[in-house]
Amino acid sequence: MSAGFSRTDGLLRCDGVALGELAERFGTPLYVYSAASVEAAYRAYDAAFAAVPHRICYALKANSNGALLRRLAAWGAGADIVSGGELAAALRAGFPAERIVFSGVGKTDAELQAGLDAGIGEFNAESEEEIRRLSALARRAGRVAHVTLRVNPDIDPRSHPYISTGLRENKFGVDLALAPELLRRARALPGIEVAGVQCHIGSQMTDLEPVAAAARAVAALSRELLAEGFALRSIDLGGGLGIDYTGEGAPDPRALAARVLPALEGLPRKLLLMLEPGRSLVAAAGTLLARVLYVKENRGKRFVILDAGMNDLLRPSLYEAFHRIEPVVERGRPRAEVDVVGPVCETGDFFARSREMEAVEPGDLVAVRDTGAYGFSMASNYNLRPRPAEVLVEAGVARLARRRETLADLLAAEVDG
Numbered sequence: 484m485s486a487g488f489s490r491t492d493g494l495l496r497c498d499g500v501a502l503g504e505l506a507e508r509f510g511t512p513l514y515v516y517s518a519a520s521v522e523a524a525y526r527a528y529d530a531a532f533a534a535v536p537h538r539i540c541y542a543l544k545a546n547s548n549g550a551l552l553r554r555l556a557a558w559g560a561g562a563d564i565v566s567g568g569e570l571a572a573a574l575r576a577g578f579p580a581e582r583i584v585f586s587g588v589g590k591t592d593a594e595l596q597a598g599l600d601a602g603i604g605e606f607n608a609e610s611e612e613e614i615r616r617l618s619a620l621a622r623r624a625g626r627v628a629h630v631t632l633r634v635n636p637d638i639d640p641r642s643h644p645y646i647s648t649g650l651r652e653n654k655f656g657v658d659l660a661l662a663p664e665l666l667r668r669a670r671a672l673p674g675i676e677v678a679g680v681q682c683h684i685g686s687q688m689t690d691l692e693p694v695a696a697a698a699r700a701v702a703a704l705s706r707e708l709l710a711e712g713f714a715l716r717s718i719d720l721g722g723g724l725g726i727d728y729t730g731e732g733a734p735d736p737r738a739l740a741a742r743v744l745p746a747l748e749g750l751p752r753k754l755l756l757m758l759e760p761g762r763s764l765v766a767a768a769g770t771l772l773a774r775v776l777y778v779k780e781n782r783g784k785r786f787v788i789l790d791a792g793m794n795d796l797l798r799p800s801l802y803e804a805f806h807r808i809e810p811v812v813e814r815g816r817p818r819a820e821v822d823v824v825g826p827v828c829e830t831g832d833f834f835a836r837s838r839e840m841e842a843v844e845p846g847d848l849v850a851v852r853d854t855g856a857y858g859f860s861m862a863s864n865y866n867l868r869p870r871p872a873e874v875l876v877e878a879g880v881a882r883l884a885r886r887r888e889t890l891a892d893l894l895a896a897e898v899d900g
């Protein structure tokens with residue numbers, strides 16, 4: 484049996500554990516993760532790129548639960564971080580500092596300083612100004628910062644516009660054509676070592692041609708810089724591999740490797756290939772469990788109202804993202820077309836619209852599948868709703884990985900003004 488979620492005897496399970504039991508034990512809404520599923524996804528990446536020196540830097544923003552982070556760190560992953568908070572979480576989880584790469588278009592001085600103090604492996608710089616600031620801070624601290632420059636190759640990832648990052652009109656990276664000039668200036672700065680070039684053109688990419696094109700562009704630039712005498716040590720192709728939210732196919736790092744590795748031919752064998760996958764490591768490993776509160780009809784339309792809302796899982800509202808939704812217990816009831824919605828006071832608070840699924844009744848449990856990435860990490864307290872608990876299932880044992888927030892948590896930061 485493959486790792487993760489599967490159905491036996493009509494019951495949806497996570498690595499053998501019935502989801503109904505978890506709902507009883509931990510309440511709903513509840514995020515449930517399969518450790519084995521994350522491990523299988525990580526190992527698949529590691530194996531796919533075994534032919535070259537490589538590092539798989541997990542992008543924490545997909546899911547920064549410490550239980551998952553500790554395991555990824557132990558398996559040998561690096562970390563791709565985008566804030567001081569994620570830096571602290573990565574260090575706490577045991578990622579060695581030299582395996583941490585700091586990405587992000589708006590790092591503050593305090594965040595740059597924290598990265599320097601920790602001695603992280605690379606800063607993915609997104610502008611010349613950022614490199615100048617980093618140089619000043621590094622010089623003052625008597626440190627050397629290794630910089631990879633994020634370039635924008637102006638390639639359309641053919642994904643959702645909100646998660647396209649490698650187009651000229653996006654805020655990310657620097658123009659590919661200007662990179663050599665910029666790096667010549669950067670290399671002269673005190674406290675700066677130019678370590679390589681990076682790109683990350685988007686997320687939920689299922690078409691690998693744009694990824695291959697970006698790899699070719701970054702490889703060409705790296706060759707040019709090496710020929711000029713830059714002592715590059717890495718090439719970073721970012722993350723962004725999509726998953727199949729319809730559940731029909733699996734993410735395939737092997738297919739990615741088959742498109743990416745040929746683009747690197749001719750580069751020195753010792754150059755470290757860095758990848759920054761987030762979604763493709765954890766999305767399929769997670770399910771959001773929710774209970775049906777009400778089923779109601781409005782002018783011939785049937786609404787299934789869950790105890791989970793857009794504050795718990797934002798992707799359908801933000802990107803009109805598709806997630807499979809299934810009753811946890813299949814009872815063989817007739818199928819019907821429904822809108823599956825949350826309790827939040829927004830029309831945009833939906834998980835699925837005009838979806839055909841087996842009829843459910845109040846009290847039933849439903850599973851919103853493939854929510855291990857950009858699920859809890861994008862959750863909020865909108866409508867003053869506490870964020871859900873998170874449970875990790877490992878070797879048939881379920882453990883609380885983050886307790887449910889309480890109303891006291893929500894109010895704790897308020898001061899009497």
Ligand SMILES: *Cc1c(COP(=O)(O)O)cnc(C)c1O
Nearest residue numbers: 542586686722723759760761762
């Ligand atoms: C978000 C992000 C990633 C991870 O993207 P996924 O689509 O989750 O794989 C990697 N690198 C950078 C710089 C990012 O911003």
